[in-house]
Amino acid sequence: MKKTVAEYHIDYLQILDPDGNVQGELPAFARYPHELINLYQRMTLTRVFDTKAINLQRTGKLGTYASSLGHEAAHVGMGSAMHEKDVFAPMYREYGAQFCRGVKMSDVLMYWGGDERGNNFAGPRQDFPWCVPIATQCLHAAGAAMAMKLRGEKRCAVASIGDGGTSEGAFYEALNLAGAQQLPVVFVVVNNKWAISVPLHLQTAAKTLAQKAIAAGIPGIQVDGNDVIAMRATMEAALERARNGGGPALVEAVTYRLSDHTTADDATRYRPQEEVDEAWKVEPLERTRSYLISIGSWDDGKEQALLADCARQVDEAVNEYLATDRMPVTAMFDHMYEELPEAMQDQRETAIRYDRSGGHH
Amino acid sequence: MKKTVAEYHIDYLQILDPDGNVQGELPAFARYPHELINLYQRMTLTRVFDTKAINLQRTGKLGTYASSLGHEAAHVGMGSAMHEKDVFAPMYREYGAQFCRGVKMSDVLMYWGGDERGNNFAGPRQDFPWCVPIATQCLHAAGAAMAMKLRGEKRCAVASIGDGGTSEGAFYEALNLAGAQQLPVVFVVVNNKWAISVPLHLQTAAKTLAQKAIAAGIPGIQVDGNDVIAMRATMEAALERARNGGGPALVEAVTYRLSDHTTADDATRYRPQEEVDEAWKVEPLERTRSYLISIGSWDDGKEQALLADCARQVDEAVNEYLATDRMPVTAMFDHMYEELPEAMQDQRETAIRYDRSGGHH
Amino acid sequence: MPGIALIEGVTMALAHELSHDESVVVLGEDVGVNGGVFRATAGLQQRFGKERVMDTPLAEGMIAGMSVGMAAQGMRPVAEMQFMGFIYPAVDQMISHAGRLRHRTRGRLSCPMVLRAPYGGGIHAPEHHSESTEALFAHIPGVRVVIPSSPARAYGLLLAAIRDPDPVVFLEPKRIYRLVKQEVEDDGVALPLDVCYILREGDDVTVVTWGAMTHETLKAASELESDGINCEVIDLATISPLDIETILESVEKTGRLVIVHEAARTCGVGAEIAAQVAEQALYDLEAPIQRVTGYDTVMPLFRLEMEYLPSVARIKDAVKVTLEE
Amino acid sequence: MPGIALIEGVTMALAHELSHDESVVVLGEDVGVNGGVFRATAGLQQRFGKERVMDTPLAEGMIAGMSVGMAAQGMRPVAEMQFMGFIYPAVDQMISHAGRLRHRTRGRLSCPMVLRAPYGGGIHAPEHHSESTEALFAHIPGVRVVIPSSPARAYGLLLAAIRDPDPVVFLEPKRIYRLVKQEVEDDGVALPLDVCYILREGDDVTVVTWGAMTHETLKAASELESDGINCEVIDLATISPLDIETILESVEKTGRLVIVHEAARTCGVGAEIAAQVAEQALYDLEAPIQRVTGYDTVMPLFRLEMEYLPSVARIKDAVKVTLEE
Numbered sequence A, B: 001m002k003k004t005v006a007e008y009h010i011d012y013l014q015i016l017d018p019d020g021n022v023q024g025e026l027p028a029f030a031r032y033p034h035e036l037i038n039l040y041q042r043m044t045l046t047r048v049f050d051t052k053a054i055n056l057q058r059t060g061k062l063g064t065y066a067s068s069l070g071h072e073a074a075h076v077g078m079g080s081a082m083h084e085k086d087v088f089a090p091m092y093r094e095y096g097a098q099f100c101r102g103v104k105m106s107d108v109l110m111y112w113g114g115d116e117r118g119n120n121f122a123g124p125r126q127d128f129p130w131c132v133p134i135a136t137q138c139l140h141a142a143g144a145a146m147a148m149k150l151r152g153e154k155r156c157a158v159a160s161i162g163d164g165g166t167s168e169g170a171f172y173e174a175l176n177l178a179g180a181q182q183l184p185v186v187f188v189v190v191n192n193k194w195a196i197s198v199p200l201h202l203q204t205a206a207k208t209l210a211q212k213a214i215a216a217g218i219p220g221i222q223v224d225g226n227d228v229i230a231m232r233a234t235m236e237a238a239l240e241r242a243r244n245g246g247g248p249a250l251v252e253a254v255t256y257r258l259s260d261h262t263t264a265d266d267a268t269r270y271r272p273q274e275e276v277d278e279a280w281k282v283e284p285l286e287r288t289r290s291y292l293i294s295i296g297s298w299d300d301g302k303e304q305a306l307l308a309d310c311a312r313q314v315d316e317a318v319n320e321y322l323a324t325d326r327m328p329v330t331a332m333f334d335h336m337y338e339e340l341p342e343a344m345q346d347q348r349e350t351a352i353r354y355d356r357s358g359g360h361h
Numbered sequence C, D: 001m002p003g004i005a006l007i008e009g010v011t012m013a014l015a016h017e018l019s020h021d022e023s024v025v026v027l028g029e030d031v032g033v034n035g036g037v038f039r040a041t042a043g044l045q046q047r048f049g050k051e052r053v054m055d056t057p058l059a060e061g062m063i064a065g066m067s068v069g070m071a072a073q074g075m076r077p078v079a080e081m082q083f084m085g086f087i088y089p090a091v092d093q094m095i096s097h098a099g100r101l102r103h104r105t106r107g108r109l110s111c112p113m114v115l116r117a118p119y120g121g122g123i124h125a126p127e128h129h130s131e132s133t134e135a136l137f138a139h140i141p142g143v144r145v146v147i148p149s150s151p152a153r154a155y156g157l158l159l160a161a162i163r164d165p166d167p168v169v170f171l172e173p174k175r176i177y178r179l180v181k182q183e184v185e186d187d188g189v190a191l192p193l194d195v196c197y198i199l200r201e202g203d204d205v206t207v208v209t210w211g212a213m214t215h216e217t218l219k220a221a222s223e224l225e226s227d228g229i230n231c232e233v234i235d236l237a238t239i240s241p242l243d244i245e246t247i248l249e250s251v252e253k254t255g256r257l258v259i260v261h262e263a264a265r266t267c268g269v270g271a272e273i274a275a276q277v278a279e280q281a282l283y284d285l286e287a288p289i290q291r292v293t294g295y296d297t298v299m300p301l302f303r304l305e306m307e308y309l310p311s312v313a314r315i316k317d318a319v320k321v322t323l324e325e
């Protein structure tokens, strides 16, 4: 005899539709225009920065760079919902979230410019650095959350990961651990539909990525990741719950990678332009601007001023980056261990001897 | 605005309840008493073998051994549903399934007796050997299924794994791959409630292990793993579906590990006796026997004859095992590669020179 | 016949085997429509279809594990790891299964798979994209490790690796993927595995190297020639098992040995070579062995990567040091 | 004071650190109520509670990764891998994160974690339970590898490993977990890392070894003594970074070197030692270096495992060979 022993469903949340119309009720924070303006400004800065970074790469002043174009609402929604004392374990393109937390634009440039100092955030001292090995960061967030839980702290950790990343075992292991130990951690799957050239349907047969939470016995929800209001509201709720002992959650932010995977990629090889064109119609900035205009909180003048301000900030960051000399060769040995083992002293001397910069950085 | 975008449920199937009463309708095969008798005989043989193997270990004639006590219905149900041409990727205690496939009892003894020849099944030549690194076998089954799919063969692969094993990333990776590629593979989670000393609730917050399938977008079902009829019926359906291009499935067999984890374990250290006593009340053999008796297909005489026959078969296997000399030292080098590389010839000679058996095995 | 680059040698070998052996399947992340992030599989899916050239979900352990499963079924999967820095989730399957499937089943099952990965530094790639950890795989019993250093060897050794009845980790020095072109005939002729290739004869010093470092080494050797120093340059090619005979013969002639690799020094493959020479040819050695290697540090981000990688200057000095004795 | 066994040294060190440093947490599979499958954590959960001594879900990569996360938060996780044969899913976290967190953040974050695992053969354990792959970890920059070979060193080195500000892989030779008992005071005094321990002085031959092989080696040394041969036996103890100075000093005295380890020979840690001695002390060597090691085969199932492991006879013969020159 068959009986049903468990039932689950996955919800999808959208508040600001692509045309900038509000669907349903606005969450509390979104009733204050200045809050929304703040989010819009952050998204805009992120996009202006992104354009500049790509230019830097194209002109040989930056290494490979992973664009965040199109992800601004998902990233800013997530970052703005976090408290300073929380800990973020990003992958490699969530600048929008990181800027909210105090990471500097020059840090991003340093990192993609081939300099470890980009990971030495002056801002969120406890945040994890960018994480290239896909999905491994989820375990770090879970581990940090475990530390918070053991110490009885009212903080939480956030890990973000891509749609492709959800195929890695480490992702599920982290989710499962978080569930088993009811850790204060929120996992955000930024589903931008592509993992380099691999479309979502080749990645998994799961209808939603939010339902991956069911495997771990934790709540999962799907959000319009181009809707900064839904994103922020969902994250705030999940984080608040996590900080207060309510356990982990998985948030799937449905968005789209409007750019190439990185500057080393050429998406026209594998992706139809029509799909990208369609995606531009639902991108995050315009709908936010439309809404702000519709409530009388934004206009062309403000937009121009904002763009000018963003350009200025970005230029400052670029200048700071370009003015930074490379580290001395000895930097390879610094911080390998708290104290360099005797056995490595020789090697350090060799490196100094063969310094190709001749000691000039 | 929130809307529900996906809904799932997990069913539980039981046909033969612990008292041997049929719940609901009997599947086709179970209407033939001789089929059920066959299953009962296999389960009994497995248990008689198990007792003997433990004795061998206790008397120093076998190495560490993993008992299958209590898992007989799950194992025999799974093994008996498979076709010969299918491929099985077991973990380390599914003797009941393997005997159905032609693995010999002496193979099991050889393996736990420290001799690789135990893995060289004369029977199912393409089955994978026992797999100790938890969850890795799930990927082998998926890979084998991929080979079958690419070749257009009407066969399928089966992997079994424990409740503890479902925490390993490799398990989810295999499930997800199977879903994405719609592979002819069935994963069986033998949930015996314990992973050595770790109870299920420390392993995961998931209410069922069957729901792990939802993460991969594949069907998942929970079965009374002590009910050989439900088990066999569920497996038959899943395998038939897989062989015919219907894609993968996950079957959770809910059972109980009545023994220690292995002979190297002492479960009284971490598990209350009451729990074990309760589990004995729902163990698989008795209910099957009760049912067979109730339909007039079994009696004490048959039981005694069966036990005697099992004992004889087991003794033969034990004798075969005990009579097998160890392999020569050169066996370490045989089969390392199809042909031993030149670089290793020296080492082989060293091994011969220092043969501690003095060449006598 | 126009010349082809090393990476094209890889593509040509894959295409050849896909054409001639239907048990060969190419799989990995982005190997399909995209033709691989380096384009090593460019055009293959278009030519051989989605079933023979398959984009997998993103999980290296899974790719290795499914390859083991396919290989056990008699297929010949050639799996790509996108970069060597992402190969580590596959270590478990390689050490626990690929390298021992034949042994533990007494030959009943085998594992004719190839795990390809671009490796090494020098192309200003992002973090984790410049790794050289061949030594980890060289320590795994039952697994061959092969590294080509020219278009012809890329073609010939990859053919051999795919046809080999046992698992092969095939590492491609991405820094020289497109460095030189060479005429290579698509004749399906494999090169032998398990042997070194002597790239340059000489009788003053033996220099053993592999991968991208062959080029730095050859440059050093030709510069040293003007100083009247004749280096014998040996490309290890098969990292494991090691063809020590060729190296010993050379050292017997030269009496001096320099080993160059970009991997970290400690427990690198250079140590094994040095150890074997010290064991088996101690009395041939007229000077201490020199190892010119990457440091025991993390491979730094690219602003410093050229400081990490052995340079022509370092190689030349090491050669000279051995001659000073 | 009654003697304790090596494994009890481990337990005592864990208990000591749990008592004295609240950032220390013990975690792993079955380390809780069960006290570990070898009982290394016996009684600890009962004494320190479920939050300090934690049974985790069954996933080694997860255990390593969460330890990195905890360590980055300033905790000192001491994680157990149930057997070294199951450590491979943790390799990725160790190489991609643990060993470089400090470096890549320029000291902003660090990773004071310990990954403990019983390792090695000789106890008739099932398949995959008798591995010795310390060389894989010795090749990982930023990660220390430590192996104790006595109860006192288990205690003192584990204290040091836990207190070390950087990640340590701590491998416990399970074959000698209970072999000898020794009086060890629970005084919280750590032993120094990064140095070898001279277990026996002698001036004929230097024998370097570690783990369970120290016992076979000491046995060989005492048997050789009756033949008038005096071995200096050195326990490497910290496998990486290597204390080569102590070894060089000894070889300077003896002129002869034998290295004994149970891991596979090729690219084992013995190769690194041999290489360094050949590089730095070539002229001290009066005979070729000998390595007595496991073979480059899979560790066989237990009927043959003693054939795989270096025996006293092999060690003695190797020593004698170096003296024949």
Ligand SMILES: Cc1ncc(C[n+]2csc(CCOP(=O)(O)OP(=O)(O)O)c2C)c(N)n1
Residues within 6 Å of the ligand: A093, A132, A133, A134, A135, A161, A162, A163, A164, A165, A166, A190, A192, A194, A195, A196, A257, A261, C029, C058, C060, C082, C086
């Ligand atoms: C373990 C690992 N494997 C492979 C890669 C190479 N790689 C970098 S990004 C990427 C695709 C990631 O896709 P997704 O997770 O969807 O994130 P997105 O880049 O789309 O934001 C791959 C395969 C990697 N960085 N890490």
Ligand SMILES: Cc1ncc(C[n+]2csc(CCOP(=O)(O)OP(=O)(O)O)c2C)c(N)n1
Residues within 6 Å of the ligand: B093, B132, B133, B134, B135, B161, B162, B163, B164, B165, B166, B190, B192, B194, B195, B196, B257, B261, D029, D058, D060, D082, D086
């Ligand atoms: C990768 C790995 N980690 C750890 C172990 C040690 N180990 C052997 S069995 C076991 C528990 C398995 O529990 P479960 O999956 O529930 O299967 P069961 O033994 O209960 O049938 C553990 C931890 C292993 N064999 N492989």
Ligand SMILES: [Mg+2]
Residues within 6 Å of the ligand: A162, A163, A164, A190, A191, A192, A193, A194, A195, A196, A257
């Ligand atoms: Mg993506």
Ligand SMILES: [Mg+2]
Residues within 6 Å of the ligand: B162, B163, B164, B190, B191, B192, B193, B194, B195, B196, B257
């Ligand atoms: Mg179990």
